[in-house]
Amino acid sequence: MRPKKIISQIKKPDYVLAGLVLGLSVFGLMMVYDVSAVLAHETWGDKLWLFKNQSLWLFFGLSICYLASKIDYHYWKKLALPLLLASILGLILVLLPGFSSEVMGSRRRLALPLGIPILTHLNIQPSELAKFSLVLFLSLWLGEEKKKKNISFFLPFLLLLAITAGLVVLEPDLGTTIVIGASALLVYFLSGTGLAEVSLISLILAIGGIFLAFSSEYRFNRLLAFFRQSQDKLGIAYHINQILIALGSGGLFGLGLGQSRQKYQYLPEVATDSIFAIIGEELGFLGTSIIVVSFLVLIWRGLKIAEQAPDKFGKLLAGGITGIIGIQAMVNLCAMTGWIPLTGVPLPFISYGGSSLTILLLGMGILLNISGRVKE
DSSP, X not given: OOHHHHBOOOOOOOHHHHHHHXXXXXXXXXXXXXXXXXXXXXXXXXTTHHHHHHHHHHHHHHHHHHHHXXXXXXXXXXXXHHHHHHHXXXXXXXXXXXXXXXXXXXXXXXXXXXXXXXXXXXXXXXXXXXXXXXXXXXXXXXXXXXXXXOSOOHHHHHHHHHHHHHHHHTTTOHXXXXXXXXXXXXXXXXXXXXXXXXXXHHHHHHHHHHHHHHHXXXXXXXXXXXXXXXXXTTTTTHHHHHHHHHHHHHTTTOSOTTOOSTTTTTSTTTTTTTHHHHHHHHHHHHHHHHHHHHXXXXXXXXXXXXXXXXXXXXXXXXXXXXXXXHHHHHHHHHHHTTSSOOOOOOOTTTSSOHHHHHHHHHHHHXXXXXXXXXXX
């Protein structure tokens, strides 16, 4: 296909959505710089190590976002199957010795030795690509095939979801599995599937999640920590208690930007899963409320774009991309405030992580392209 057919003129994209994404991403970079100095110095001997990496990923991600916003979203139909197959291959490779290293009992990242000092052994998470590629493929498959065939997609959908989510579970990464399952189910529902069928799949996924929670010692301990937050504060409940201490210390207005005490190696995963706790400690209830409202507005704009999309493919793709961000943000925020057990899911656009940031910004670029083609 010639470039002129790929890149075409669109109406004005959703500038509110674009502003929110840019604002959250830049704020996230600032927070990574704020919280990571001690960790980076202890691990790599350079307090700016994580900040430098995240800066490069943000520049790359924003470039991808801009390019994707200019490309006709229908072009992604051609890439739906190849990207899904590539993500499944990556999920398989990451489980094989020699293609990844074990970190804290899990294998989630493909290591790519590039020879560039700051990017040496660049880690890429195939599960992040799997989130996007599954939503993309389902948007094409359900959007196109349901027009042609009046048949049930129940078993094929479950099989595809079982393959993709099952490989992520093996890493193991239950948090990402939840995001993948929920966002895929959202696309399935938006395709016109009846509520009874969606409820049945939800029940199957819930039973599977409960089984997985009890089948692993570390998952079971997280479940125990959730129900026994006031017990064993220096043991299995240490992480959630440090989070609650950070949030409680912030009060209404916070201790001030850069004034966190918990970031000095008291709080685990301070630059990734737990970064929201530091935001609460430094910026208080007011700061965290702004973050929550920003995500709510972003989700509202995304769903509005899905509702006004010019075709079924655009509707499902916009809904699925919005679902990935909304579900991931909800899981992280609920875990950080003690509403659900800790899951290890990062906060979109804000937590440290190049693979996650790049894929999310790619999705936002596609969503902006769809927003420029909405029905009047």
